Structures are given as C-alpha cells and as structure tokens.
Amino acid sequence: MNMRQHFDEATVLVTGGTGSFGNALWDLLRDSAVREVRIFSRDELKQELMRIRYNDHRLRFYIGDVRDRDSLSRAMSGVDYVFHAAALKQVPSCEFFPLQAVQTNVLGSSNVIEESLRNRVARVVCLSTDKAVYPINAMGMTKALMEKTTVAAARAQDSSRTVLSSVRYGNVMCSRGSVIPLFIKQLKSGLPLTVTVPEMTRFLLPLTQAIALVGFALENAVQGDLFVRKAPACTVEDLALALKNLFASDVPVQIIGMRHGEKIYETLATREELLKAEDMGDYYRVPMDDRDLNYGKYFTEGDTRGSSLEDYTSHNTQQLDVAGVERLLLELPEVRAELESVGRI
Numbered sequence: 001m002n003m004r005q006h007f008d009e010a011t012v013l014v015t016g017g018t019g020s021f022g023n024a025l026w027d028l029l030r031d032s033a034v035r036e037v038r039i040f041s042r043d044e045l046k047q048e049l050m051r052i053r054y055n056d057h058r059l060r061f062y063i064g065d066v067r068d069r070d071s072l073s074r075a076m077s078g079v080d081y082v083f084h085a086a087a088l089k090q091v092p093s094c095e096f097f098p099l100q101a102v103q104t105n106v107l108g109s110s111n112v113i114e115e116s117l118r119n120r121v122a123r124v125v126c127l128s129t130d131k132a133v134y135p136i137n138a139m140g141m142t143k144a145l146m147e148k149t150t151v152a153a154a155r156a157q158d159s160s161r162t163v164l165s166s167v168r169y170g171n172v173m174c175s176r177g178s179v180i181p182l183f184i185k186q187l188k189s190g191l192p193l194t195v196t197v198p199e200m201t202r203f204l205l206p207l208t209q210a211i212a213l214v215g216f217a218l219e220n221a222v223q224g225d226l227f228v229r230k231a232p233a234c235t236v237e238d239l240a241l242a243l244k245n246l247f248a249s250d251v252p253v254q255i256i257g258m259r260h261g262e263k264i265y266e267t268l269a270t271r272e273e274l275l276k277a278e279d280m281g282d283y284y285r286v287p288m289d290d291r292d293l294n295y296g297k298y299f300t301e302g303d304t305r306g307s308s309l310e311d312y313t314s315h316n317t318q319q320l321d322v323a324g325v326e327r328l329l330l331e332l333p334e335v336r337a338e339l340e341s342v343g344r345i
Contacts, residue, residue: 003028003212003215003219004028004029004031004032004033004034005032006215006218006219007029007032007033007034007081008032008033008034009033009034009035010034010035010080010081011034011035011036011037011038011078011079011080011081012025012029012034012036012037012038012079012080012081012082012083013037013038013040013075013076013079013081013082013083013121014037014038014039014040014082014083014085015040015041015066015072015082015083015084015085015086015112016040016041016066016084016085016086016087017037017038017039017040017041017085018039018041018043018046018047018049018050019041019085019175019176020172020174020175020176020207021083021085021127021172021175021207021210021211021214022039022041022050022085023050024207024208024210024211025037025083025211025214026050026054026059028211030054030056034058035058036058036059036060037058037059037060038060038061038062038075038079039059039060039061039062040062040064040066040071040072040075040086041062041063041064041086042063042064042065044063047061047063062074062075065108066084066086066104066108066109066111066112067103067104067107067108067111068111069111069114069115072111072112072115073115073118073119076115076116076118076119076121077119078119079116079119079121080121080122080123081121081122081123081124081125081218082112082116082121082123082124082125083124083125083127083214084109084112084113084124084125084126084127085127086104086108086112087104087105087127087143087146088100088101088104088105088139088142089129089139089177090139090177091131091137091139091140091259091260091261091262092259092260092261094137094138094139094142094261095137095138095139095260095261096260098138098142101138101139101141101142102138102142102145104142105139105142105143105145105146106142106145106146106149109126109146109149109150110149112124112126113126113149113150113153113164114153116162116164117153117157117161117162120161120162121162122162122163123162123163123165123218123221124150124162124163124164124165125165125166125167125214125217125218125221126146126147126150126164126165126166126167127166127167127214128143128144128146128147128166128167128168128169128226129143129168129169129170130168130169130170130171130203130266130267130268130314131143131263131266132144132146132147132168133168133266133267133268133269133270133311134267134270136261136263137260137261137262138261139261140261146166147166147168147226150164150165150166150224151164151166151224151226151288151289154223154224154288155223155224155288155290157223158223159222159223163221163222163223164223164224165217165221165222165223165224165225165226165227166217166225166226166227167213167214167217167226167227167228167229168226168227168228168268168269169203169205169210169213169228169229169231169268170202170203170204170205170231170233170266170268170314171202171203171204171205172205172206172207172210173204173205173206173207173328173329173332174207174332174334174335175207179236179239180239180243180329180332180334180335181334182194183239183240183243184243184247184335184338186251187243187244187247187249187251188247188338188342190251191251192251192252192253192254193240193243193244193251193252193253193254194254194256195236195237195240195253195254195255195256196236196255196256196257196258196259196262197236197255197257197258197264198235198236198237198253198255199235199236199237199264200235200236200258200262200263200264200265201233201234201235201236201264201265201266201313201314201315201319202233202234202236202239202265202266202314203231203232203233203266203268203314203317204231204232204233204234204239204320204325204328205229205231206328206331206332207332209229209231210229212229213227213229213283216283220280220285222287223288224287224288224290225285225286225287225288226273226285226286226287226288227283227284227285227286228268228269228277228283228284228286228312229282229283230268230282230283230284230312230317231268231317232317232318232319232320232324232328233265233314233315233317233318233319233320234319234320234321234324234325237253238320238321238322238325239325240253241322242322242323242325242326242329243329245322245326246326246329246330246335246339246344247339247342247344248344265313265314265315266313266314267311267312267313267314268312268313268314268317269284269286269311269312270311270312271309271310271311273286274309274311274312275309284312
C-alpha cells in the first residue's frame, strides 16, 4: 500500500508536531486524503508559523504539553493514529536538567500511551533514538525508559486493542539542532567548523527515510514491535570536510572535544536484539520480549548464537568516505537550497 493511502480519511495526532518530523509528515500528507492532522505542542509561535506557512483547514493546532494529561485528552478524541515525537532531545541540556528529561521523555510518554489506550486509538508509533542503546547520558536513558514504557503497556494489550510500537534511528540529517545546519551556518559566516572529536562516527539518515521508517512501523507493527532503519555512517571529520568541499570553503576546523554525555560511536541495535530480530531489508523488526514474571521456567534455557553476533553500530555499519558523504548531502533539499543561495549549484 502507498503510504499516503494508509492515511485516507484518517485523523492523525503528532506530539511535538512543530518540529522537523511534524513538518515533513505534513509535507508528505498534504496531497493525500487525510481527514485531519493535529499538531500538539507547547510552542505557540512555531504553531503560528506553521499555520501561516501551510494554510490548510485539515491542519489543526493544539497547545499543550505531554506532561499535562488533560491537554492530551482534549487533543486525542477521535484520533486514529498517534506519532509521538515530543521530547527533550539536546544531550547537554538533558545532562544539566535530567529530571526535566524524565518528566517529558518518560512521564510524558506514559501520558501519551495511556491517553491513546483510553481513546482507543488504532496505532501509536513512538520515536526513539540510537542514544537509547547502552545509554550514558540522560537523554538516552530517558528514551530507553520510553521504549520500556511502551513495551510494558503493549504487553498488557491484545492485538485487537491499540497497537503500540517504537522506531529507533540515528542522526536525522538537517533536523533542527543537528550538526549539519550548524556547520553550514559557520561556513557561510566564515567561522571555524567546531568539531568535537574527528574520529567520532554517527549514523546518517535523511529525513525522508526517517518518515519512511515511521510509516513502515505504522503499516507492519504488531503489538510491542521496535523497528530500526539501517543506515550508513561517517566520521564527524569527513562530514566537515564534505561540507567544506561543497561550499568551496577554506575555513579551519577547530577541535573542541566531546560535549557532556557524548559517545565516540552510537549503537542502533544490540546483539541480543539482533538475535531475535527479523531482517526486513532496509529495516530490522525487533519483537517485544513477551515473557512474564515467572522467571523460573527460563533459568535452564539458553542460546549460544549471540556469541557470534556484534552490535549494530556507527563503527561497523557501511562507512561513507568524504565523496560518499558529499553525494548524500547533495540529495538533501535543505543543503541544495543553501548551496543555491551562495551560487554553488
């Protein structure tokens, strides 16, 4: 089924809907037969800008916070699908204010799930991150707990009730607050590119592929599934060099060191998850662990297959060289627009 057709006559709610994901989803759905897309967020200015930009009666705006269950309840009535994108995402900010991350990413996510169940929403997809795997920072820890909260709720439902699933992906290229817009701003201003650690690797995922992952989860998930999008990676140094080449810039690269809570590489799926995962081509489907609390019957069982598997990380996935990163960057409309603005294409 074409992804747009899945939304025919549907009412959709996007939490944190004024962000990159919400805008890209509406760009996809605006030519579909979707009945209504509800944008739920706490930022009235971004909502107003989005309302003016798109000017479509099917786009409805709800001021609220996922921390406030009453505001969610008002927005959730009559909704078919929920995409839960609201989160505190900046790693350093969450390090300094971890309880704020807990309130939004964990308790707020629980509110979204509980209100979805109460309103008998058909399907919910929660957006997670590679930082939830072996988390060392508050952002990743709270996203990991969001995943656990989703699975715990899914375990208590049957297939005829609200289907709860999650998706996990790495860095979305050109999303708000990500490094590519920062590097481009520095390049256009003639400032040094501030690179944390040159050999640091990160997954690279265009926003269109992130949307496709969420759509794939919506169409294919059974209760409690987690979906991972396979993606290439590169070093931060090669990303900086690729952008310098595209913009024909000779600004220096300034090494600033790792920020609070950062890793040298990220992991999208553990070997324990891969052991039970279904390889679906561009995606891994990881079913939920549906064991109950009667642990005794599992003590004598084991599986040695995991000893030969590796985690799926930004170090061992397909590695793009500088030329490969340039080709991927040129596929992004945001980068092409910036290059056009300086006469490079």
